[in-house]
Amino acid sequence: MSAANERQPVPPEKRDDTILAVTNVSKRFQVGKRTIHALSEVSFQARAGIVTGLIGPDGAGKTTLMRLACGLLVPDSGSITVLGMNATKDALKVQQSIGYMPQRFGLYEDLTVQENLDLYADLHKVAVKDRPARYEKLLHMTGLAPFTGRLAGRLSGGMKQKLGIACALVSPPPLLILDEPTVGVDPVSRRELWEIVYSQVKEMNMSVLLSTAYLDEAERCSEVVLMHEGRFLGQDAPEAFSSQLVDRTFVIHGRGDGNKRELLRKLSDHPQAVDVIILGDTLRLVTRTSMNCQQAADTFAIDSKLWKIDACKPRFEDAFIDKLQQHREQTGATKRGAITAATVKKKKDEAAIVVKDLRREFGDFVAVKDLSFTVGRGEIFGLLGANGAGKTTTFRMLCGLLPATSGTLQVAGHNLRIARAPARAKIGYMAQKFSLYGDLTVRQNLNFFSAAYGLRGKRQKERIQWALDSFELAEIQDNDSEDLPLGYKQRLALAAALMHEPEILFLDEPTSGIDPLARREFWSHINALASAGVTVMVTTHFMEEASYCDNLVIMARGQVLAAGSPSELTARYRSPDNPEPSMEDTFIHLIEEFEQQQGKTS
Amino acid sequence: MDIMRLRGLVRKESRQIIRDPSSIGIAFFLPVLLLLIFGYGVSLDARHVPLALVVEKNSPQAMALVSGFNQSDYFLPIPMRSIQQAEQALMHRKVDGIIWLRHNFARDLLTGGKAPIGVIVNGVDSNKARLIEGYVTGVWFNWLERMTGAQGRKLKVPVTVEHRVWFNAAVRSRDYLVPGLIAIIMTLIGAMLTSMVVAREWERGTMEALMVTPVSMKEVIASKIIPYFLLGMGGMLLSVLMAVFLFQVPLRGSMWPLIVSSSLFMFTAINMGLLISVAAKNQFVAGQIAIVITFLPAFILSGFVFDIRTMPVVIQWLTHLVAARYFVDILQTLFLAGDIWPLFLINSVWLAVMALFFLMIIKKKSRKLLE
Amino acid sequence: MLRKIFALMKKEFRAILKNKKTRMVLIIPPIAQILVFGYSASFDLNKVPFAIYNEDPGLASRQLLARFQGAETFHLVATIDHDDGIAPLINEKKVMLVLHIGPDFTRNLSKGQPAKLQVILDGRNSNSAMISLNYVRTVVMGFNSHWAALHGGHHVPAQLVVSSWFNSSLDSHWFIIPGIVALLALVVTLEVTALSVAKEREAGTFDQLLVTPMTPLEILIGKSLPGFIIGFVEATFIITMTILWFHVPFRGSFLVLYLGIFAFLLSAIGIGLMISSISVTQQQGLMGAFLFLVPAVILSGFATPIENMPRFVQYITYLNPMRYFLIIVRSSFLQGASFDLLWNLYWPMVLIGIATLTAAGMLFRNRMY
DSSP: OOHHHHOOOOOOOOOTTEEEEEEEEEEEEEETTEEEEEEEEEEEEEETTSEEEEEOOTTSSHHHHHHHHTTSSOOSEEEEEETTEETTTTHHHHHHHEEEEOGGGGOOTTSBHHHHHHHHHHHTTOOGGGHHHHHHHHHHHHTOGGGTTSBGGGSOHHHHHHHHHHHHTSSOOSEEEESSTTTTOOHHHHHHHHHHHHHHHHHHOOEEEEEESOGGGGGGSSEEEEEETTEEEEEEOHHHHHHTTTTSEEEEEEOSSOOHHHHHHHHHTSTTEEEEEEETTEEEEEESSOOOHHHHHHHTTOOTTTEEEEEOOOOHHHHHHHHHHHHHHHTTOOOOOOOOOOOOOOOTTSOSEEEEEEEEEETTEEEEEEEEEEEOTTOEEEEEOOTTSSHHHHHHHHTTSSOOSEEEEEETTBOTTTOOHHHHTTEEEEOGGGOOOTTSBHHHHHHHHHHHTTOOHHHHHHHHHHHHHHTTOGGGTTSBGGGSOHHHHHHHHHHHHHTTOOSEEEEESTTTTOOHHHHHHHHHHHHHHHHTTOEEEEEEOOHHHHTTSSEEEEEETTEEEEEEOHHHHHHTTOOSSOSSOOHHHHHHHHHHHHHHHHHHHO | OOHHHHHHHHHHHHHHHHHOHHHHIIIIIHHHHHHHHHHHHOOOOOOSEEEEEEESSOOHHHHHHHHHHHHOTTEEEEEESOHHHHHHHHHTTSOSEEEEEOTTHHHHHHTTSOEEEEEEEEOSSHHHHHHHHHHHHHHHHHHHHHHHHHTTOOOOOSEEEEEEEESOTTOOHHHHHHHHHHHHHHHHHHHHHHHHHHHHHHHHTHHHHHHTSSOOHHHHHHHHHHHHHHHHHHHHHHHHHIIIIISOOOOOSOHHHHHHHHHHHHHHHHHHHHHHHHHHOSHHHHHHHHIIIIIHHHHHHSSSSSOGGGSOHHHHHHGGGOHHHHHHHHHHIIIIIOOOHHHHHHHHHHHHHHHHHHHHHHHHHOOSSOO | OHHHHHHHHHHHHHHHHHSHHHHHHHHHHHHHHHHHHHHHOOOOOOSEEEEEEEOOOSHHHHHHHHHHHHOTTEEEEEEEOSSTTHHHHHHTTSOSEEEEEOTTHHHHHHTTOOEEEEEEEETTSHHHHHHHHHHHHHHHHHHHHHHHHHHOOOOOSEEEEEEEESOTTOOHHHHHHHHHHHHHHHHHHHHHHHTHHHHHHHHTHHHHHHHSSOOHHHHHHHHHHHHHHHHHHHHHHHHHHHHHTSOOOOOSOHHHHHHHHHHHHHHHHHHHHHHHHHOSSHHHHHHHHHHHHHHHHHTTTSSSOGGGSOHHHHHHHTTOHHHHHHHHHHIIIIIOOOHHHHHHHHHHHHHHHHHHHHHHHHHHHHOOO
């Protein structure tokens, strides 16, 4: 390990316009027998009058840091100064001068929009005579004016989030702290939220500290603080991060018959590759050192008959992955390969999943409306949509957990709801939030699931050993699964779903909250399975993840807005201003069109 | 304390109560349900006890005794031919007792010999057995008086016991069980209402948002106590009305001691619930604790069914930790006996001490921190 | 099939026993409850506090009162000499009863005229009042026969010869403590089962379980067995305590008793699993268990007889498995009842068990969403 690698990132010098100063802050929590180092020696400053983004995956320590800044937690060591006041000693004074929105927005769902505003106005002691003007402004800004009488619980995710912000802004604070304001919100609302944040910064000269796990949002901040596993990784303008990667990012287009998954495996095994992902029909490559296209083709021995390689603009995510890889190599961890999977015999003529006119009603509410699609064998198929679009309902019907109101559905030739047990043995299922038996150890979980799938004797032993080896769970096999970090839980959940080598794999939001590296690894496993002929059905609300699929449907309000391969879908919205639209752009276009149509018909 | 903030919080809490059917349910529906179940389900008096009558040989004296049993409201006599049949019926729990007049009963009676009247009771339910014994004695004594009266004599017994049962002359067990029940139900209601609501704020993440405002913990606590106190008092009023009008329990005490003691008790119960929720921070755990530490002790150790005076000394001491105990005492007295100030004062002071003690711990435990 | 059930059962056991908190819930409350209940839940009175108000200067009254002072069951607290003294003593619960003897007690007695002992009782707990009155009567009866033997003239033509079967001293502990077997077995099995499905639903693992090739029957059996085993162990523990610690006689057959336990646990587990399958969250499961438990205990005859309840309430109790099992357990202990005396108590419990288990199994998959 070289001396340069051990150097800690150095935060910028303290400046006059510092609004938040974090100095050598550490914080530990005791969870059962395990000590979690939520923050280790973190230092940085945030400047006044700009949006500072706190970026990092779940478990990075973002929420802990924000709670410390609000005086809700006491640091084990170090100090935090907010607006010149010590956040621990003068907590009450700090709380008088900041606006804060916790995760899940901190709203009373059984109060109306107006009542929530009234409550926070009372708590912040906003004079009664000033209220009407302030309310009008906030309601106008958030677009909530028509809904003042509606219960907060009845608002959509995006509206809740806007109300949460309005409550935090009731008495305009010099510093606004927002903890993951965009989680579980559709892209349109996300865009609107950023507009609100920026209007406050511009008009009131407000300072904003905002945390997010979405890397694409980093590019919208004026400055970002990068965090990972309780450590500070760096602070700078987002462009400064990505500019370090100029000449290191490439897009590889197929010219015809090239197998993208084979190429993916080949590239990701290469030591020069920092990151390789499949995006629709293309691959995206980040190299360790700068090079031009020809050098890249030579280094990775890419067959130019099959593939065309182009340079592309680095993104913030590339920089983050790069940082994480460096961090990982410093700590001595190695890159893991994809799992091995037994090949599933192809029955070419038969589709894996056939859904026709599927409908599900809950009382008056139509959760899924006349859904039809077909999934071929060995395909990775995505269901994309915001929370509440009907993805999970569809998914549960496919797995046989929920009866359909009408329509037909066939999975591997059976309707799983009425199918007998042997039919169910052909599918693997990984539930949302990686449902495992938290009070059992890793090995006990594997034991149980293998037995539940009817494995026994030698085969059971073999499969458990396979799971422990390929997912690197052997070392922690005697730990309780609830104490595991999220990434391990996800691996264990996938292992449990694969114990019986299913033909079809169902994955419900398989990567939410996982750090980008673990997500990469996860997708490499999924790609390996798909190459072996396993059909994979996956739901996601990450727009970008949708590009990893072979085919997908985009859902909103229980209906299919569009279906096709990722490149087909994005191609529809190619325009002179936006020659390469992202999946998110596509999604927003589709939603807007859909809303217009709805407006016309109703 | 700041009036504007407190008013805002109280208003918020009241709105939540009005919109949340579960707290209304706990405050009004649960007491009604429990009072109905308990009020009708719990009675220690025996009425219409099935009793086997074995008269081996008929005689006017035996007939007189039988008619005594027939006329008694306490018994449901079933004539049987033989003692074997009666014993079988007892074994099969068809009857709870047997009255056995042997064939020589009348002869012994007339010849002045001691004529035994055999009484067998099923002792499995010892309390009931003892009641049956008492009732049988009553019937027997009436019969003796009539017998001797018919002969123109007066029954001569050296010492007769004449009893007066104060406060409950008719000896209706329901009259003392129902006031006790109110105390127990209110313990549960008070603790359940508040233990769940604060935990709910933690769980939904609203507590965090609340804490980052300039609000003080004192204001938060006060805002929880005030509306739930009023709600609990509503449930209390409903229970008292049910006791008086549905179960016909006399209310002999005056209104204001009832109001004062109910307020004190409700305050204690709510503080207990708040303490649980401050400690638990999770609705599920809070609910579990509330049930375990309030309901069972209140049921067994409050003197509601089982008289505290009959318990071993150590357990009698233990009962002093059960808030319901003081309220059971106050309510039983207020309903049946009336205003008895010394009792009222002692119990009220205990309740107040407990309430303040809980409040102190709550204050100490609830810092404006998330850990 | 057996393997899958065994795997599920093993997993359930691990989940129950691994957590320190749930282990405590299974161990501490039974011990605490049997001890507290065993000692405190009793209708018998001892050391009844009483006061004497004797206006009679004669010897006879003192002789009578001496019998009270000497009795184990009574405890003299005060002696008063005014009518006014009675009310404060009773009102403030200083005494449970006052014995009042009028001025002409000895004179009447020696003249062969009826002498009255007036007993003033605190009726706030009418049950205690009646029991203490019975004690007073017993003492007076003893005095009477003694007096009659010495002075003659007293003749009662017919005497009551009372014998109480199965519990000759009418010790109410013998009634209450065997009942605790039923109470605790019910509480513990409900605790184990009522949360078992709800917990998995909340954690999302129940979906995982449903997509495996396990059938609802297999899941049902796998989820029931831990409840059964834990219920059996707890019941056995309480039975042992009842016999060895509290010395309640066991006169019946263990086979009869354990058959009853089996049927009772079957019904309790069925109800627990049904509550659990209806609930989406553990909170609901807990509330459901509580809302079942309270009426089930009150309307079982555990402390107060079912026959005293209004008719419609009595009909409801037929749905309560504890009602049947309480009789089995008490009859087994005290009466030594054989199977033929109890057989009609078994099948209702088995029926309840089968019905609720079937409902639970159907609700696994077909819950209303």
